[in-house]
Amino acid sequence: MKIALFPGSFDPVTKAHVDIVKRSVGLFDKLYIGIGVNSSKQSFLSIEQRQEMLRAVFEMEPKIHIIAYEGLTVDFCKSINANYMIRGIRTVSDFEYEKAIAQMNHALAPDIESIFIVSKPGYSSISSTIVREVLKHNGDVSQFIPKEALEHLKANRA
Template identity: 40%
Template sequence: MKRAIYPGSFDPMTFGHIDMIERSSKIVDELVVGVLNNSAKNSLFSLDERVSMIKEMTSSIPNVTVASFDGLLVDYMKEIDATIIVRGLRAVTDFEYELQIAQTNHVENPDVETIFLTTNLKYSYLSSSVVREFASYGGDISKFVPEQFIERIYAKYNIIK
């Protein structure tokens, strides 16, 4: 069985994330969306909120599960018996960083492989940081995130729309 993990902070989940999950779930037998619990980061949404939002968006994809983890990704992969990491690439600058991380993970555990999927062109500009920036100023985020998340995101900034 090919079990892969698509790791990230997903703060908040965007249409780009959803696209990556849908596409990668067709390549592997099981896809775990791994939500990183990074206590050093000041997240907009709590870990439980992020996990819940992803579960909400992926409930119709039978081979996708959502779980949180902390620590090293390669250690968590051993726990869940995953050998594939899925990462999305928006631009060349993403590749340089992601290649370094992929090579490091492979050195740490030679059984771990990283699959890079290029982002759908319509989401190539999109990141959670862009969503947070627009939302913090009350900008229109309807082209970035699912409709059911919009009010939740604005509420984090005390913005009522």
């Protein structure tokens, strides 16, 4: 069975994340979307809110499983029997950053392969960081996040 992990903060989930997932899911028997918990980082949305948003976005896809985790991503991969890690690449700087992480992960767990999926050009400028800034200032993020996530945000902010 081919099992992959797509790790990230998903704070919030963006259309760029959704694009990477949709293009990856057909390659695997099971795809975990892993919400990395970083206790030293101040999050915009709670882990529970991010899980609910991701479940709403991917509820019709039985091969996708949403889960939060702490610790090293390669250790989490081992715990779910994932031999593949999906990483989205938007820019050259993303590639350099992700390449360094992939090389470190390979040194720690040579049996886990990193797979880079290049973002579609229309999504290359969308990042959770930028979307969070727009949200913090009550801006319109409807063009950057999936409608299911937008509905969830509106329901939780009302």
